Amino acid sequence: MSKNRNIAASMGLLSVAGLGLVGCNQPAAEQAAKKPNIVFIMSDDHAFQAISAYGHEGLNKTPNIDRIAKEGAIFNRAFVTNSICAPSRAVMLTGKHSFKNGKVDNVQPFDWNQNNFPKLLQQNGYQTALIGKIHLDGLPQGFDFSAVLPGQGHYYNPEFIINGEKQTIPGYVTDLTTEMSLKWLKERDPNKPFCLLYHQKAPHREWLPAERHYKEYTKMTFKEPETLFDDYEGRGRAAHEQEMNILKDQNWSGDSKVRPEVMDELGIPQTLTWDKAAFKSNLGRMDEKQRAAWDAVYDPIIDEFKKNYPNMSQEDLMHWRFQRYMQDYLGCIAAVDDGVGQMLDFLKENGLDENTIVVYTSDQGFYLGEHGWFDKRFMYEESFRMPLLIKYPKEIKPGTVIDELVQNIDFAPTFLDYAGVEIPADMQGVSMRKLMSKEASEWRDAIYxxxxxxxxxxxxxxxxxxxxxxxxxxxxxxxxxxxxxxxxxxxxxxxxxxxxxxxxxxxxxxxxxxxxxxxxxxxxxxxxxxxxxxxxxxxxxx
Missing domain, CATH: 3.30.1120.10 (Arylsulfatase, C-terminal domain)
Incomplete structure (x- = not known):
């Protein structure tokens, strides 16, 4: 049985071949009268610096994500309310700050019983699906179909919890998430508007790219940020006492992919107790063919590092670790960009693009060596600011640039506004609809x-x-x-x-x-x- 058929069987979707795809042979007037569809694409830890539409082609190229900006709006000042995975997603769903929805950190439980925008859309005739990463415990509420990764999920041969049942599906997680999303769109009820939350795990740590991309990206050299060797003079204890420095705090094995036995030979101690375990666990998920392909590319890199390590200074090591970080991190994004391209092509080919709102964002920003850091959490710009690109041909003109201050509390009210659904009074965000159509005369002047x-x-x-x-x-x-x-x-x-x-x-x-x-x-x-x-x-x- 093919991989696609395995996915279809796992998803439990019914064939609707006789119904045809949505948008086919439907009069334009009928299409225009319909409520807009929503495809909400969210990646994990995708820094705005790693999207070429933001002017960073020297670091990375994302031609498909850039299409959303060219055909719609790009936000230059979009920010999160709490720069960490699970709380950010809770804010996105509820339209409320963390201290209001109760999910303030990755430790506290999330209450699915509270209102969220997919529930409200579902109650108002939308067919809804959540596919990929959500990082919130419990069975998702507000979705006709869900196929979510447990916790952080895995890059290779991952488990998905499909409508409450855990199943392992062979393949690469980013591609699988895209394939599931497209399959759901093909096999949904064509008589209802839809809202699809298409959420990628990538490029979350520990950054394992797909074979087609690591073969390419491991050969690249990337420009270092000016502040890579920041000494934090002029700032307080918080900047000095963090533990997110690429050289000091990334795992050698799990993150930089130095094999555990090489660490032992060189006398390199584990950074964290799960350093070597992460490497063994992540690569241990690969089948024989996947692992052989990986080793053929990464073993020579690590063997070269092993040869040079005795003569490398701390500065040399920082340069090396930064490049290893960028090669894998940006390699993971390449598969995300591939998926965005497939999604945009599908919508266009099936007559859905004119009546579909497409959003690309991340759950927060991320450090790509600025101040010597990786990860997020701080209110400093690189982790506070998130990428945000939205297209909707009916209302957003191509090439729209938005400089107003928006936050992820604004997603839920925006979607409800477009769908003609009343926005609950306890949602703290504001619809961005008139901002994108350039009809807004006033907007907030500060964010929290x-x-x-x-x-x-x-x-x-x-x-x-x-x-x-x-x-x-x-x-x-x-x-x-x-x-x-x-x-x-x-x-x-x-x-x-x-x-x-x-x-x-x-x-x-x-x-x-x-x-x-x-x-x-x-x-x-x-x-x-x-x-x-x-x-x-x-x-x-x-």
Whole structure:
């Protein structure tokens, strides 16, 4: 049986060959009267810097994702409310800040019983599906069909939980997620509008590209960011005490793909207790053919490293680890971009593109060596800012550029607005519809951020803050009490904290006022911070 037939059988989908594909042979007037379809594509940890539509072709090329920007809108100031996987997805579903939907970190459970936008669309005649990564425990609610990865999922031969039943499907996870999504679109009810959440695991750590891409990307050399060797002078303890430095904190085996036996021969200790275990587990999922192809490419790279290691300085090692990181990270994105191309082609070929809203985003931003870092969590720009591209030919003109401040709380109300569904009063976001059609006369002038998962991996301290068009104010708390203020116009890389600079006294006062206003507006408080801290510590101590 072919892989596609295996997927079809696993999904339990009925053949609708006799019905034909949606959009075929339907009068234009009938199509125009229909509610818009929604294809919401979300990747995991995809930095905006790694999308060429944002002007970063020197680092990476994403021709298919770029098509969405060319045919629709690109957002230059889209941000998350909490830069970590599960909480970001909870915000996306509910349209509410983490402290309102209850999912403040990766530890606390998520309450699926609360409202989410797929539930509301489903109740209003939409056929809904969630395929890929959601990283929220429990059976997803609001979907006619779900095929989700357990937890973080695996790159090779992954398990999917398909309508509650766990099954292992052979293949590469990014391609499988795309194939399942396209198959669901082909076999859905053609008489209903649809909302498909097509969510990729990639490019989440530990970055295992598909064979067709690692053969290419491991030969490439990528430009280093200016701040790769940042010493954090001019910033507070939070920047100094993090544990997300590429050289010091990435796993040698799990992340850089140095074989465990080579680590032993060279006397390289594990970075984390699961360093070697991650390598063995991830590659151990491969079948014999997959592993042979992998070893044929990666073994020579690591053998060369083994030969050079005794003579490499710390600076040399940082250069080497950065390149290894980028080769695998960007190689994973290449498969995501392939899938976006397949999705856009399918919609066009089947007459669905004119009446379908297509969104590409990530659950948060990511560090690609800026400040020497990988991962996310901080309110600094690279992890705070997410990519966002949206096309909808009926209302969004090609090449639209949007510079207003938007956040992931805005997704849910936007989709409901387009679908003609009443937006619940407890949703804290705002529909971006008129922003994209250039009809909005007013928009927010500041956004609010929170981060809670500390002490934990990467040791990014608890903090909250406010960002305006030009300035950013951050408060780090719990085991420290420090404030940071940045002038993003003069210091876009956030290298100098000007909180105590007398020249910024008026700005500091203004930003404190804006922060107080936003905390009151959204319903956040110090009491919330203390409650979530206690709940978190109670769980991690168990």
């Amino acid at each position: 951020y929170t981060y809670y998962e500390y002490p934990s991996i990467h040791m990014v301290k608890r903090h909250y803050g406010v960002r305006t068009d030009r300035y950013k104010l951050i408060h780090f708390y719990y085991d420290i009490d420090e404030w940071e203020l940045y002038d993003l116009e003069k210091d876009p890389q956030e290298m100098k904290n000007v909180y105590d600079d007398p020249a910024y006294a008026d700005v500091q006062k203004m930003m404190h006022t804006r922060l107080t206003e936003l905390r009151e507006k959204y319903g956040d408080s110090d009491a919330n911070d203390q409650r979530f801290l206690k709940e978190y510590l109670d769980v991690v101590k168990q």
